[in-house]
Amino acid sequence: EIVMTQSPATLSVSPGERATLSCRATQSVSTNLAWYQQKPGQAPRLLIYGASTRATGIPARFSGSGSGTEFTLTISSLQSEDFAVYYCQQYDYWYTFGQGTKLEIK
Amino acid sequence: EVQLVESGGGLVQPGGSLRLSCAASGFTFSSYWMSWVRQAPGKGLEWVANIKQDGSDKTYVDSVKGRFTISRDNAKTSLFLQVNSLRAEDTAVYYCARGRALVRGAIDGFDIWGQGTMVTVSS
Numbered sequence: 586e587i588v589m590t591q592s593p594a595t596l597s598v599s600p601g602e603r604a605t606l607s608c609r610a611t612q613s614v615s616t617n618l619a620w621y622q623q624k625p626g627q628a629p630r631l632l633i634y635g636a637s638t639r640a641t642g643i644p645a646r647f648s649g650s651g652s653g654t655e656f657t658l659t660i661s662s663l664q665s666e667d668f669a670v671y672y673c674q675q676y677d678y679w680y681t682f683g684q685g686t687k688l689e690i691k
Numbered sequence: 692e693v694q695l696v697e698s699g700g701g702l703v704q705p706g707g708s709l710r711l712s713c714a715a716s717g718f719t720f721s722s723y724w725m726s727w728v729r730q731a732p733g734k735g736l737e738w739v740a741n742i743k744q745d746g747s748d749k750t751y752v753d754s755v756k757g758r759f760t761i762s763r764d765n766a767k768t769s770l771f772l773q774v775n776s777l778r779a780e781d782t783a784v785y786y787c788a789r790g791r792a793l794v795r796g797a798i799d800g801f802d803i804w805g806q807g808t809m810v811t812v813s814s
Contacts, residue, residue: 617794617795617797617799619799619800619801621736621801623736627806628786628804628805628806628807629728629736629786629801629804630804631791631800631801631802633800634791634799634800635794635799640791640800640802641802672735672736674736674738674800676797676798676799676800677797679738679750679752680738680741680797680798681738682735682736682737682738683735684735685735
């Protein structure tokens, strides 16, 4: 099983600042990686697939990068609606999610 | 509007069964792989099962193999998950999700999600 580890568990950032979230895989997943946003009481929302391609309707302030075992989700200028939990997910070998990073207001 | 609406969850005793349903609308259901993903209370996401457009290919996470069965009815634009021999660790919100596209044999992201249906396994 490919284990996905996200860091940090909680990230405190002020609105308007940049947030950088990390995701690491226990073995290479190439660019077979997606990112999701989940707000309390809501279903997840696909943000990024293919490690760096924004899903339909996702604002340009969200960007993904990385390949192999190291990945990053960057939110360039945080808006109030961006504070949520973010999950990475690999689909190179079956499908596994990271444990999530909670992005909270500083 | 593209929409997935789950139903069928509830409280069930260990060893019991449920049939979860997901009604799809607003898109050509028969053109997409579909999946179930679950989330235990306060925990992260876990992929459960996938089914191909015509139902001919089904895959499951190891922890549910032999107990859960995914199926679909394209005429009724509905997805199902039969969950048997339930255990306490199956307690979760079960989400129906659409596979965005199949790339090199894998779904490259779940792009539409339902609101989820809660399954609680407890005596």
